[in-house]
Amino acid sequence: QVLTEGIANGDFTAASGGTCASGTAYTVGQSCTVNVQFNPQYAGLRTGAVVLTDSTGNILGTVYLSGTGLGPQLAYPPGVQSSVPGTTAYAVAVDGAGNLYYATGGSPGQAIKVPWTGTSWGTPVTLLSGLNYPYSIAVDGAGNVYIGELLNGDVLKVTWNGTSYSSTPVTVATGISPDDLAVDRNGNVYIASGSTVVEVPWTGNSYSSPVTVTSSAGGGVAVDAAGNVYTGKNPATFDTPEGTVIELPWTGSGWGAAETLASGFYYPTGVALDSTGSVYVADSSGETLTKIPWPGSGFGTPVTLASGLHQPQDVALDAAGNV
DSSP: OEEEEEEOSTTEEEETTOSOOTTEEOOTTOOOOOEEEEOOSSSEEEEEEEEEEOTTSOEEEEEEEEEEEOSOOOOOSSOOOOOOSOSOOSEEEEOTTOOEEEEOOSSSEEEEEEOBOSSSBOOOEEEEEEESOEEEEEEOTTOOEEEEETTTTEEEEEOBOSSOBOSSOEEEEESOOOSEEEEOTTSOEEEEETTEEEEEOBOSSSBOOOEEEESSOOEEEEEOTTOOEEEEEOOSSTTSSOEEEEEEOBOSSSBOOOEEEEEEESOEEEEEEOTTSOEEEEETTTTEEEEEOOOSSSOOOOEEEEESOSOOOOOOOOTTOOO
């Protein structure tokens, strides 16, 4: 087997001093080291990975990396709204380099990547087609893309080996209706399904059986660096503002009792976090985008960022705070 190393995020770079040499043949049982330097490009949680592949690009192993960038991150309002090339999107995600991913929904549906060049959007690239109502999408620190097929009841993973995407997806979970997805810094996958949120743990080379995080919520899902899970709790009907957004704190061995962050939502279908820990909520029936600020201790009063939207299904933020 031939070893190649890849750092899947600009925040992490290969450093000198390691004993692994790219392009060198190793026998089973040999070991070597890869040194990595963390150079955060933005404040907040930054994720990446070291990916080992063979000479044909097949992934042999993935080690996830994470670190926290410290320092100020300034924003000067008002913001400017702009359009991204593409068609109808039912779910969105952004990676550490600012590339955008979205699922088109419908059947056959597609998973699309729109590269960010640093100054503009590039040509959209189809990652996977022929999907059966893909209503959720996420990306991890290694650049792998996760797609939830609502009607097939599964979550698929399209692997990135540093130069190309696999044409054959890996099945992460089956027998579930994925409404929303999130991936934490260690590669564990979180799935919002109806009123339930589950975690599918990454063992280092495969996925184990799903673990229930909560069975009384499930409108969107996000997870922070500490393992705390955020999700919406939908009302009994779409036309009553009785929905809430809750946090399920990670205790070190499981998730604690739900804590309500904000209420008054009609149908919170999308939840996301920014680098400061503030929570963003797409309320599809309320047709609003709301920010629940985290000033450093305790969540603040919700702020409406946009209203009159047409059934916003999902929300994502890049490292610079663009929504």
